[in-house]
Amino acid sequence: MSEHIETYRHDLRSYLIGLALALLLTGAAFAAVLWQVAPPHVLLGIVFGLGLLQVIAHFRFFLHIDLGKSARDDLQLILFSTLIILLMVGGTLVILMNLRTRMM
Structure with a gap:
């Protein structure tokens, strides 16, 4: 206890x-x-x-989450999720800027 x-x-x-x-x-x-x-x-x-x-x-x-051996899997999961989100946001911004230049 x-x-x-x-x-x-x-x-x-x-x-x-x-x-x-x-x-x-x-x-x-x-x-x-x-x-x-x-x-x-x-x-x-x-x-x-x-x-x-x-x-x-x-x-x-x-x-x-720290940098210890047991938390490395969690850290890799967070970094991969961050990469996917950044790619999605970046791709969306590229598409929006392309559409903006075509509209002008």
Whole structure:
């Protein structure tokens, strides 16, 4: 029974750290845009960087995916899914831009 409680505490701690990081990173992105801390092109890079950090935090603290041997299959699945989504979005954008040039 003690092992079950210890696992519960570890998971709860992980979720709370992830929640705090997610809130902090989201707040930082909103604050950077609200207070215009940099020129627009630099600000876009800052927001993208904070978004990437938030994705990493979600993978680590909510999905419990790290770079250990046991999680490599999960990581490969996520990377493959990301590749498929990027190909679909990229293909859609190419088609839309082609249609736009033909309409003009």
